[in-house]
Amino acid sequence: MQLTRRRLIGGAAAGGGLLVAWQLLERDHLPPLAPTAAEAQFGAWLKIDRQGVVTVAVPQLEMGQGITTLLAQIAAQELGADWRQVAVEPAPVSAAFANLPLAARWTPLRAPLVPELADAPGDALLRRWARTHTFTATAEGTSLAAYEGPCREAAAAARAMLCMAAAAQWDVRWEECEVGDGFVTHEDRRAGFGALAEDAARLDAPDPPPLRTEPPTDPTLAGEPSAFPRLDAPAKVDGSWLFAGDVRLPGMVHAAIRHGPLDRAELGTFDRAAAAQVSGLVGVVAGKRWLAAVATDWWSAEQALTVMAPHFRSYDPVQSARMTEALDAALARGEAQRVASAGAEEGPAGRPTLTQRYDIAPAAHGSVETASCTARLAGGRLELWLATQAPEQARIAVARALDVPLRHTVLYPMPAGGSFDRRLEHEHAIEAALIAREVGRPVQLTWSRWQEQLRLRPRPPAAITIAAHLAADGSLAGFAARIATPPAALEFGERLLGNRTSWSAREAVADRADPLACEGLLPPYRAAHASVDHVPVTLPLPAGRLRGNAHGITCFAVESFTDELARAAGREPLSFRIALLGDDPRLALCLQRVGRFASWDGGAPGSRQGLACHRMQLGPASGRIALVATVEPGAGPVRVTRLAASVEIGRVINRDIALQQIEGGLLYGLGLALGSGLEYQDGVVRQARLRDLDLPRLADCPQIGIDLIESTGPPFDPGELPLAPVAPAIANALFAASGRRLRALPLLSAPA
Amino acid sequence: MTDLVVNGRPLRFAMDPAAPLLWALRDAANLTGTKYGCGVGDCGACTVLVDGAALRSCLVSLADAEGREVVTIEGLSHDRSHPVQQALAAQGAIQCGFCTPGIALAAAALLARNPDPSPAEIGTAIPNLCRCGVYPRLIAAVQQAARVGRRAERVEGVPPPGIEPADAVRAVPALSQPRH
Structure with missing residues (x-):
């Protein structure tokens, strides 16, 4: 946290009460006056009214992920509020809410020519860009990384100011006051926030604000109802929550x-x-x-x-058949650019132990709201x-x-x-x-459903080959992945940040390598040489963003391939992976735990289980998952009966919301594994209605088990991570069960 | 003109009788808790009760609803007290909330005719699409609602709307009576 780059300002809220703004601006850019209610739009804030109601600003889009509750909980715990006195307000767009971790992550999307200039959240150029562009986007699981710190600081400042107001009344040192359950206390005296807010508003916030030593975590005991139930639930059960x-x-x-x-x-x-x-x-x-x-x-x-x-x-209407040809040609002959590598510069010579190809169709979001x-x-x-x-x-x-x-x-x-x-x-x-x-x-x-299906910008199609060399001692001597796919992240960036039309965005990024579009293709496994080569393909189909983005594509290829490689080497898939995870003991731990948790049976022929694992990184935070899928083989559609995952996502702020995101992510992955595919003819999507996406229903829902691993690492958003390993775990289970290897997504979408 | 009873109130709709009930509810009666997701019965977001049966209101014309009693999410209870509403919240079976009204009504219709449904019966009775993935909690929520309905359990999922400040002060020590 860069406390020196931020300043907290206390002031009077409308109608009396305390308003705390936090400014991401440098000191010399601070507005000279404390904000009044009318100026609150220039700062992120937390306000406390004379009744004691604490209102927390929510600068992110609530789309079910629970960010409204998470930010309020962070403020409430840091402040020492009673959860029943906490309210929320969606915040208007403001430079004070600049999402720096996302701006850092999307650096390649906006400044392709100077990629080295601004790639860290603390960087001054980055801050300037994020602020001048009022960049507050909600994406890529960056909300906690961006806002937990500022939210805590505002709450800590408010807590200090309430203590100062109480201490003045009681003639004691404010540092000796404590705050909990919505009261400031000192020995046998106590006062509610409402009674102190007006006095507190006249005081200066200490800078830096005195944060509690413990960051927010969920105090809920196992089996008990959540200590911080979702604030949006009441309005969502009676139809009063407005879209x-x-x-x-x-x-x-x-x-x-x-x-x-x-x-x-x-x-x-x-x-x-x-x-x-x-x-x-x-x-x-x-x-x-x-x-x-x-x-x-x-x-x-x-x-x-x-x-x-x-x-x-x-003009040039989208045709699936022609896109397949273009991907084929690019994969076979296109000019590749290296986007990621590890270990030695060159891979081993000679014939690889195994080479396989994986194909991914365009995928739809399937959001129910149009x-x-x-x-x-x-x-x-x-x-x-x-x-x-x-x-x-x-x-x-x-x-x-x-x-x-x-x-x-x-x-x-x-x-x-x-x-x-x-x-x-x-x-x-x-x-x-x-x-x-x-x-x-x-x-x-x-938009009608038909228009939504027609005009959605899908996760782009991709074709991937992976070749690997296994050394005699079982180690990985070489791992080379080649992916033909549009530079989808760059293309999206041109639309969103460059305000370009979809076709002009495609032209602008033609032939450019796009590491974000290939993310997740470099395996977590230790290899003497590993490389990822991107062949950027220009297609007439606009490429969009979709939960999990490249991870939903690349994890399918990597983890299907790893399974095939283990079997080619005559090894059991779980221990084969663990043996290669010398560089990532935490992922190895996830695998060990899921082996026990899911009663992993080894995945030998005749088993109905398949395994996959994945890790994701955002700045200092990382998330890991190992998943065992169990299938019911049969003549009809694929039936997945169980998904059991061991997940490590750092410090968990709200356990129930984290579990909701993991469960939902697994089911979203199920939808992408078995459906969600799009085909186009003459520019028109064949999947005109939701039914055509073959999405999971309640009756299809597998049993879900989640083993959430205790961790004190920085919190990692679990929204996208769980979906990545679902498709390969199912494909691997189907192979174990039936001997049939499916290498196309959605599974069963292409003849084997 | 089409007459029907919506949430206990007789209403007359000056609208093309061929219009789906969904749009009469949303755009004429402003009962926007009933959601549009597909218009062809795939998603169930527009599910309402018609004479007690859970129907997809995009597939029912206003004319077909003539003389019938329609209940929307706004009318399921006046204070979120229906066991299904309480249990959905208590089990955390709500994420974005777009499919929630339709699911709540489908579940309410099921419990009205079957006070103790099996997981398989719940799966069949709730074909509604939820893309956030609350399914694993939905079975538990409907079963809890069933137990509450049978008086076998009590549940506190969500508070009622419109709590008076004075009542809030009585219930929450941290809140104080506003000074005037």
């Missing part, structure tokens, strides 16, 4: 929309007159690349689109109600599209109905605002 499509404004109308085939179609002819027969029709808005209908209810708007039967002119945005343009002011993982980038894109000054563009952060990185895209927000401008009324745009 962007649930906003209702005076005079608001509903819009539906149609787009053309991927990726670059333009609107052609449509039968505008036919729409007149639709009751409730308010208007028709024709964009360059879309047609929208507006009505008093969404269904009538959708009916109007159907009867208008718009045609689109398409793209939705509510927009109002009135009096030169544009307001957006939107669920977005990158609010400032969305705000800028919409302001530019409508030529409205950014300072007159307001974004109200709404929660997402699942996202899985789908809400890193915001074209629907631009459309909603344009439609609102044309009809002159507040508009709520909701």
Whole structure:
């Protein structure tokens, strides 16, 4: 934590009470005055009102991962509050919430020409970029790394100021006061926060704030209900939790929309007159690349689109068959660039022990909520109600599209109905605002499921070969991976940070190696030589982000291959892995524990079990998982009966939320392993509805077991890690059970 | 004009009777707890009770609902007290919350006709899609709700909405009566 680069400011909240802002700005950039309520938007804050209600700002998108509760818990524990006095508010976009770990991770996405200049969270260039771009995105499991420290500091400052206010009343030293359960105490005296807040607001916060010696952890005893239950649960069980499509404004109308085939179609002819027969029709808005209908209810708007039967002119439409050819050609003959290596520069000569190829189809997010945005343009002011993982980038894109000054563009952060990185895209927000401008009324745009399927930017396809040399002593002499896939992370960066169209983004990154798109391909196993070569492929399909991103692709290849290699060497897959994990004893421990926890039977032919493991890293934090999948072989669809995982994710702040993320991540991995694949013909996706994605249902749900390993390491977000090993563990189990090796994702998507 | 009873109140909808009940509820009655996810019955996010049966409201036309009694998530209880609502929260079977209303109503319909369902019966009765992956907790939640419904257990999952400040002060020592 860089306390010297941050300063805490106390001040009066609206209506009396304490407001604590924390500033990520350098000292010479500090605003000279303590913030009033009106200035709170310049700082992240925590406020305490005269009743004692503690309100914590949440600068990240809540999409089910529980960040709303986690940040509030961090503040509550550091402060010493009673959980029942804690409230939350989604925070408006502000430079004070700059997400530095994510900015560091996405350095290649924004500054490809000077990659060495700004690659650490503490770096001044990085801070300047993140602040000037108001970069507060929610992605890549960076929330805790970015905000746990600032959240604790604000709470610690507030605690100190409350103590100072109490100490002045009691004429004691403030350092001798204690705070717990929502009270400041000193010997037999105690006072609630509400009674002290107003006095505390007049005091200066100590700098640096006195943090508690113990960082936040979950005090919940095994078998007891969570000490910090989710704050969003109550509103989610009675329908009162509002998503962007649930906003209702005076005079608001509903819009539906149609787009053309991927990726670059333009609107052609449509039968505008036919729409007149639709009751409730308010208007028709024709964009360059879309047609929208507006009505008093969404269904009538959708009916109007159907009867208008718009045609689109398409250019170079996406064809799955041609993408497969392009990946084949790239894998076989394309020019590769080395993106990662370990050990000796050159691998061993001679014929590898084993060479195999793995193919991954484009994958859909399958979020149940479709793209939705509510927009109002009135009096030169544009307001957006939107669920977005990158609010400032969305705000800028919409302001530019409508030529409205950014300072007159307001974004109200709404929660997402699942996202899985789908809400890193915001074209629907631009459309909603344009439609609102044309009809002159507040508009709520909701994409139909069909449009969501058509226009989602999938996890890109990939083709991977891995070749390995096993030495006579069983060690790994060489491991060489070659991956043909689009430079998807760079392409996404050009869209999000460069505000480019999808086709211009693809052109901008053509032929560029993309380490993030290949991440996870360098194995955790010790090898005398290991290398990852990327053949960047330009496809007509826009590549997007999806939960787990490259890890969901690469872990399938690496861990399927490791299984094949073990079998080729006549070794048992678990001990084979452990023997190669001399550089990562923590992952070896995960494997040992899952062996016991899952009653691993060795995975020999006839077994129904398969094994896979994976690790991920974010700055100083790392997460590890070892997973045993159990399958029920049969003639029908693959049936997975059990997923048992040993997981190590550092210090756990909220155990139940961590378990929810791990369970959900495993099931999301199951969806990616057995379904979620997309095929395109003439620019149109064949999987037009959710059913076509073959997603797991409650009745298909395997038994899930999680062995969460105690750890004191920096907290690692468990949202993405668990999904990576699911597909290879299932593929390995299917091989053990049936002798049939599946090397394509989704499994069973290609003839063996 | 189509007349039906929604959450105990008689309502008359001035809307195309061919419109799916989903959109009548969302866009005419502003009962937005009923969610749109697919429009073709794949996801179950729009599940409501029609004369006690859990139906996907995207597949029921307003005309088909004429004269029937519809219950949406807003009407399942007035204070989150339905055992299914309490158990879903108590078991942590809620993440993003988009599929939650449909799941709650599907589970409520199941328990109304089967007070002690087996895991297999729960799996069949709740075909709803949840992409956050609360499934492992859902069976436990519905079984807990069943026990609560049979008076075999008590559950405290979530507080009721709209707690008066004075009541909050009585329940939470750390809160004080606001000074005026």
